Amino acid sequence: MKMSVLFSQTLREAPTDAEMPSHKLLVRAGFIRQLAAGIYTAMPLAKRSLTKIEDIMRAEINAIGGQEMSMPVVHPAEVWQETERWYQIGSEMGRFKDKNQRDMVLAMTHEEVVADLTRKEIHSYRQLPVLIYHIQTKWRDDPRPRAGLIRVREFTMKDSYSLDADWEGLDKQYRAHYQAYFDIFHRCGISAIAVKSDVGMMGGKLAHEYMYLTPYGEDTLMLCDACGYSANRQVATFKKAALPEEEPLPTEKVLTPDCKTIAELAAFLNIPAAKTAKAVFMIADIPEGESSVQKFVFAIVRGDMDLNETKLVNALKASELRPATEEEIVAIGAVPGYASPIGLPEKNTYLPVITIVDELIAQSQNLVAGANDAGYHMLNTNLERDYRADLVTDLTSAREGDGCPECGAPFREVRGVEVGNIFKLGTRYSDSLGCTFQNKDGKEKPVIMGSYGIGSGRLLASVAEEHNDEYGLIWPITVAPYQVHLVMLPSKKDDLAMEAAAQLYEDLLAAGVEVLFDDRDDSPGVKFNDADLIGMPIRITVGARGLKEGMVEIKRRNEKEKRMIPLGDALKTVQAEIDALFAEIQATIVKVPYEE
RNA sequence: CGGGGUGUGGCGCAGUUGGUAGCGCGCUGCGUUUGGGACGCAGAGGUCCGCGGUUCGAGUCCGCGCACCCCGACCA
Known part of the structure; x- marks a missing residue:
């Protein structure tokens, strides 16, 4: 290509709205241009790199038996209604009506289409296992696009789907992807680590995320250098340090003026934050069939811990979770700043209340909690004796220095960009769309699915992020235009x-x-x-x-x-x-x- | 959705007490240059984000929107 005719122009200065080095350089070097928030044009140079990245993905997925195809970007709402994601996913889903007023969906991913194909095409164990994939546009109306190509609304993804007759088959295809993904990233010139992750809107049993480590990343990861444990903070478990066991003491209501935060309370009473119980109030939508019920959630964690909202959502099986407003807290009969499940009215006219308590609270005695009376707290509260929980589970976020759940060594906290993910979906989609096949014995069985994605634009941006200096980009030979x-x-x-x-x-x-x-x-x-x-x-x-x-x-x-x-x-x-x-x-x- | 910020030529920016818009880079033409963003001369290019208002007069003041960016919520 002659530069005299290349459709591209370098810029001496980057637009002010670019912050990340990869974003600035890709714009300055003439690779990408923005059309709207989270929507970019790939100019000829970027297109060549993207094609190379996609060819690498093709080669690696073909090598583990993948068959390339192409599935539509526009889907009828019906299939999404059948899996109930039409109801579970909020504003992030692009919806519109066609000229006949039929509800349509812009593809966020393709499990529904794959499952629909599967139920129509797969009838016998003889047709399994299968691995299909495509490289296709996705639309996710992210509430907050940012960082150039790292987090966009329209993007291209290589997504593959495995179909198996049994769980052993799924495990085999999952492991094949596990390695193939590392090979893809390495061939593109970046290193990534695989961490355990939340299954999020995909559902299913088990998931890994591939993280490219960079301080500009927006995911926080907990790593154990001693044993190699690694997980996204959203799901990372850790050894929680329980306090020495105490005999339960009688509760005592004490005056605690201007103590609306744990820090103020601990300072006023001269106790460690670990001796307090922190109540966090959320409003959750919990799906029940085609509708959902709203519940007021009282989440209780120890005062020195942070509530992990992903863990809370998963424990509640909620589709939406948001903080409760002061008005809502008052509406259920609690007192903001001094609220707790103790002394709460049995009934309120606003919403049903669900109390969910971190496991560490159950092992802690004589904690200070709100008294539901402005200006007062209650000393020596104990779960079971003084209040009951609807659910006791792990609700707190791991932090730097917390103990690894495997070996107890302190966690290191790093930031990363998710460049790929793999999910063991199991029968999540087969069950809802009725994907079954006959096994050798003539019995009807559900198809076992897996899904595996890599965003090509995000990978391009990560390569650019990894390989640059003060003068510009430094492409690895494998992805250089x-x-x-x-x-x-x-x-x-x-x-x-x-x-x-x-x-x-x-x-x-x-x-x-x-x-x-x-x-x-x-x-x-x-x-x-x-x-x-x-x-x-x-x-x-x-x-x-x-x-x-x-x-x-x-x-x-x-x-x-x-x-x-x-x-x-x-x-x-x-x-x-x-x-x-x-x-x-x-x-x-x-x-x-x-x-x- | 909350908090903050920014909208003036392709990009980066200036624009005073309100008086009819400028600078650098880039672009066009001519000439001189040619191993690390050269120089001279002559040019082109602007509904000052939009709508409404105040005013003799609005880029500037007021109101309401919109867009984009950052932080958080959220998310791959």
Whole structure:
């Protein structure tokens, strides 16, 4: 490609609304342009990289038996109603009506379509196992798109779906993806770690997320350096330090003016925050069939702990969860700032109340809790004796330094970007859409499903995030839009540089090398800066100065050293460099032990 | 959905007490340059986010919207 005709322009300055390095550089280098919040155009350079990333994904999924297909972006609402996700998912789902007023859905993912196909196509165990996949547009109307291509509303995803006759089959396909995903990330030039994750809106039994570690990531991960345990904070469990057991003491109501927070309360009473019980009030929508009921949730955690809303949602099986307002707290008969389940009216006219208590509270005695009386707290409260819980479970968030659930060593907290995920769906979708097959004994059995996704744009942004410096992007050879940036330095005196460069360009193309040829009539500074910004892995410079000696310059983007080589050797030197760069990537592809 | 911020030429920005819009980069033409964002001359390009209001007069003041960004909630 000649730069004189490339549909793209570099910018000296990044737009102010870009913050992450990858976002700024992809915009400055002319890879992406924004159309609206979370909606981007991939310009020709980005498109070439995306195609390479997608080809890598194709190769790896084909290698584990995947069959590529293409499923629609627009779905009738019916299939989403059958799985009830039509009701469970809120504003994030794109819905519209067609001209006949039929409800339609913009695909957020394709489990419904796969399940619909499965129930129509799969009848016998002889047709299983199957692995199908496609690379397709998704729409998720994220409440908060941000960070360039990292978190967008419209995106392209490689999603594969495994169909199996039994759980062993699912496990096999799941493990195949587990390794294939590492191979994909490594081939793209980034490392990622797999962590246990929440199943979220996908449902199912077990899930891993692949995290590219960067401080700009928006997920928080808990890692154990001692035993290798790793999990998203949303689901990370940990060893909770129980306080020494005490004999229950009688409750006592005490005056605690201006103690609306745990910190104020602990300071006023001169006790550690761990000796208090913190009540958090939420309003939950809990689906029941095609409708849902709202409940007022009293969540109780120890004063020194943080409520983990993902754990709470999962414990409640809620579709929506939001903080209760002060008015709502008053409406159920509680006193904001001094509320607790103790002394709460049996009945209220607002909403049914559900009390859910962290397991550590059940092991703690004589905690200070609100008295449901403005300005008063209750000393020595004890679960069971003083109030009852509808549910006792793990409700708190792990933090840096908390004990690993496997070995007790302290957690390290890191940030990451989720670049892929794999789910053991089981029969979540088969059951609701009726995907069954006949086994050898002629018995009807549900198809066992798995689903596996990687966003290609997010992966591109992560590669850009990993590989850049103060001058611009530094693409790994495997995803670079072009392998070589051929810089021609023009001269007014003669056309020698242009002629030599044009000939080399033709020779490189003929040899199958991917070349971006800067044939523009610009000054060297402009050209070198653009080359650094766009970031092709190999740069060749053809200028009058070197040509006098019959030489051209070759330089790797990720190294400082430049080499002068004879013009006649340029082609084979470039080919050797390309091979070396591929070999470097190849060396990073390693077997990763499976950890459940 | 809460909190904060920003909307002026393609990009980055300035615009005073309210007086009819400028700068740098980029773009076009001509000329001089050519190994790390060169220089001269001449140009093009703006419904100042939108609507309403105050005023003789609004980029500027007031009101209501909209868009985008950041933090949180949420989410892949």
